Amino acid sequence: MxxxxxxxxxxxxxxxxxxxxxxxxxxxxxxxxxxxxxxxxxxxxxxxxxxxxxxxxxxxxxxxxxILKEEEFKKQSIKHLITDYFEGSFHKMASFFAKEEDLNKEEIEELLTHLKENKKRK
The missing domain is CATH 1.10.10.10 (Winged helix-like DNA-binding domain superfamily/Winged helix DNA-binding domain)
Structure with a gap:
């Protein structure tokens, strides 16, 4: 794209x-x-x-x-962001945003829940 x-x-x-x-x-x-x-x-x-x-x-x-689906655009944009700014590491990107956005305990737990659910699907 x-x-x-x-x-x-x-x-x-x-x-x-x-x-x-x-x-x-x-x-x-x-x-x-x-x-x-x-x-x-x-x-x-x-x-x-x-x-x-x-x-x-x-x-x-x-x-x-x-023609381009919104979800596909988001997926490609995030991949581009991770590759260009975080050395291809989702972990580095997530860590950066967790620090920058000053996530509270509930937000971190919600993020972890989503990550665990996604891992189970794979």
Whole structure:
């Protein structure tokens, strides 16, 4: 998967939320200050070229939909984060965030429970 820019990620978030949308639909749910219509349209076309967004023709316009699943994007982004910033070590990343976020006892126990459940499934 190609890396997405921050602007592309923001548009993808809106498309995942809407499931399918015209450019104006995406623009309506963007936070203020809203980008220009042409900016959103251009970013969506870039996302299409990257193969993460598709479209159907409806009337004189297009309805866009995400091809890339949100969960797949998250998985690839986390792998990229671990590889590039934590020497490929999930342990180093988890330790970093546990220290930085100052997790309380309940949060740590919840994280350990999830890790143990995941280990049992494998």
């Amino acid at each position: 190609q890396q997405l820019t921050r602007a592309e990620e923001e548009i993808m978030q809106k498309l995942w939320e809407l499931k399918e949308a015209r450019v104006r639909d995406v623009l309506e749910i963007m936070p203020e200050p809203k980008p220009a219509y042409n900016t959103v349209s251009t970013i969506i076309r870039i996302l299409e070229r990257k193969g993460v967004v598709g479209h159907q023709i409806e009337g004189k316009g297009y309805i866009y939909h995400p």
